[in-house]
Amino acid sequence: MFFRKRNRETQLDAELRFHIESMTEANIAAGMSPEEARRQAMIEFGGREQIKEELRDVRRIAIVDSTLANVKSAVRFMRKSPSFALTVILTLALGIGANSAVFSAIDAILLRPLPFPNGDRLMRLDQSNRKAAAAAPFVAPVRLADWDRMNSTFQAISGYYEQNESETTGPFPEKLTRAFVAPRFLQVMGVAPALGRDFIPDEEHFGGSSAVLISDRFWRARFNGDPNAVGRVLRVSGYSNTIVGVMPASFRFPDRDVDLWSAVPFDAPYAQNRESTWFIVVGRLKPGVSVPQAQADLTTVQSRLGREFPKPDADLAAGIVPLKETTVGGTRRSLWVLYGSVSLLLLIACTNIAALLLSRATQRHHEIAIRFSLGASRSSVVLQLLSEAFGLALVGAGLGLAVATGTSRVFRILAKDLPRIEEIGLNWRLVFYTLACVIAATLLCALVPAIRATRRGLSGSLSQASRTQVSSRNPLQLALVGVQVALAVALLSGAGLLLRSFQVLGQVSPGFDASHILTFRISGGYGETADMKGLKQRIDRTLDSVRAVPGVEAAATSSDLPGVPDSYAPELNLIEGGSDPARKIVAESRFVSPGYFATMRIPMLSGEDCRETAGPAGVLVNRSFADAYLSGTTAIGRHLAETGNSFLPPGEIRGIAGDARETGINVAPVPTVYWCFSAPGPDPNFLVRTHGDPAGMAQTIRRKIHEIEPARSVFDVMPLEQHLSDAFAENRMRTILLTFFALTAIALASLGLYGTLGYFVTVRRRETGLRIALGAMRGEILRHFLLQGLGISLLGCIAGLGLAAAFTRMLSGMLYGVSPTDATTLLGVILLVIAVAAVASLAPSIRAARVDPMQVLREE
């Protein structure tokens, strides 16, 4: 029993040692000296290691057994050639790490359901007006209640809207984001408070007690995580609210900024108007209900409502979209593009290693031949070679996984507004994915080299010493270099096009002057919109006092920030008729205060800037609007109204402004209508033109506003240029990452070229030496190798251009001002690749040209 426990290796050793010792004893008995006896025994016994290796082969019974042996052989392999192993490990760490990193983002953002129980059953419900294309999708509380009551496919329907508030419990007003929620909100989301309770019916009634739920973040920041916070009173925007619960840390809905949730009283008298536009509606499907079924159900419900309340419900259509779509939406393509590029990168890394292994297999030729002659089967040798590569890939992937876990931080730095970014992290799915990458990478890198290395014809030539071999050309290795170059060209083309887009974008003149503009908002509630006059007076008063601050040149408000992507383009009608009465008028609509055009330095083409007037509201249109809808007529003095919007009285056109890229720097100006109205909502954007650095004025302006509005908080204080830059965060992220991947790709490809060419030079050293001895010029030798390197790179470039055409098609919607086949960019990429290839080929070629024929002949 004792012996059995010893491991097999020791047993093999002991068995063979016993044999040698017995032979030694026999020799001694025959009259030899002990040393001589032992020596003879060793000689007669032969290669102990070889026998052991063969016994190990015999012993490789079960898969587990052989795997273990192969792992051991992989470890031996790494120890024997550490620098080779390190190269492979680092290359794969980069390739697999980058791939897993992007996968972790894709998995968290796109693949996994939203972080709510059965998150895939959550839907967003919208209403759209058949007559007014861009009418607000927000739903009146009564209609929300009708939908919830009349449908048969949803467990529950609820909704929310957000408002920026100021909390005045402390010495200074602090900005809070509050979500006003319809009844059943937590039921729909499927989340319960971590502390305390959900709203009770009394808190959802008009005149009932006012209660709030607070977010985990706010609870920690404001109450230091004190469990006794439940029951405390919070003063928000002048009203007292009792905290009834704290939500779990993972619950950040509607967005990550939310601090409070309050219930909206659906029975309030002001909540009964079917035309009010309040809620973003969310609903939870019953189990087993499909999206089309729910859509059909909702359509039926809405048409019933249309018959019951022809105005306005007959014009409305209800639609549903999975909530995940609306959360994740735009990032999808960026992420898949990045995933495509890291996959190409991994392919390059594998190709690189395959070429390395091919060179190495030739060196290990002898070792493999011995194993064959000892009776190892081809499959066992292939398996051994594969497991060596697998071992390296595994170590590389371990490093790569460490890189991948650091990724969420990179994503957070590069694009802080990416949705669901806090869900990115290390998890089992990522580990399994990485393992899958390891297996794929192993097969990609090592299968072909292993099969080639174990070819009978090749391995049979045990007797043939490699040193007498004359050049053996190896087209496969060259082809692999070509593949790497081609893939790198595709990636570089993509990165080049994105960079060019950025460059073009930087030169675009937006039609307004974003420099020296400070923006901010002041908290305010929708309740204030009941008294529009008072609201307007408040905003105008604030504007006046800001204008009086020394260092301020001009100030205005706007419903939307100029140049920050956001669009509201309803249908309009000209009271007196347009130039073409049959043509529908659709235009971007914005609300701006007097002085907006002077503040933004948008030129007036005719008429005048917005100003205070009695009578109908003033309207300005831009040149595109005038050209499209009013050409050949006098614009000024006509009246415009928004179709289907009973809240907005018609306005009189007072002037025509120059075109400005209001809806995004990368979007050409569209027909735009500016309504001269400083207070379209409780918290419009303030735009302040300063003489000096806008950020430097922030404190002064903040203090000034605190003087006149001590109960309101000022938030989102930042230069307009910062907003414009943030608007391109995702664009910038993919450009930076793709550029990084592309540069890594070309670095890997040039290393591959350098390594392979260097290997050729080594293999053909004798031949080269002989040629020099026979009178070949060193320049010829240099040129020969250099041209070999450049030739394959050029072929790679040509193939790469084909690949790039496919790859850059994915980018088409992300480019600005360059076509996917932009000649300058592609030419630049080719020149860069050829230059890098020339540098990579030069060193080995020079080495070849320096071969000393005398030394080569001596070695022979």
Add this chain to the structure above:
Amino acid sequence: MPTDKSDLLQGTLDMLVLKVVALGPVHGYGISQRIRQISKEVLQVQQGSLYPALHRLEKRGWLEAEWGESENGREARFYKLSARGRKQLAAEETNWRRLAEAVGLILETAR
């Protein structure tokens, strides 16, 4: 890859090993000594062939191995024939005799 030639040798060696082991538990060194002695020094088994053969036969279940003490008091691995090994030996012996007879017949006739 074993060639046809080594296959034949291997098969023969396996039979010889089984036969020697059939005489009683014996270690590897003992097997090589006995083959040499019995064949009057005609057959010499290389260790490089013997041990792989032993381990192969063990793996096939024809031999059983266990550690024990050798005649000079050392630890040695002793092999003995299993029931399946005994059957296999009988089959191989029959086979060999038939083959030898056939070869003998041909040699006789050709004389």
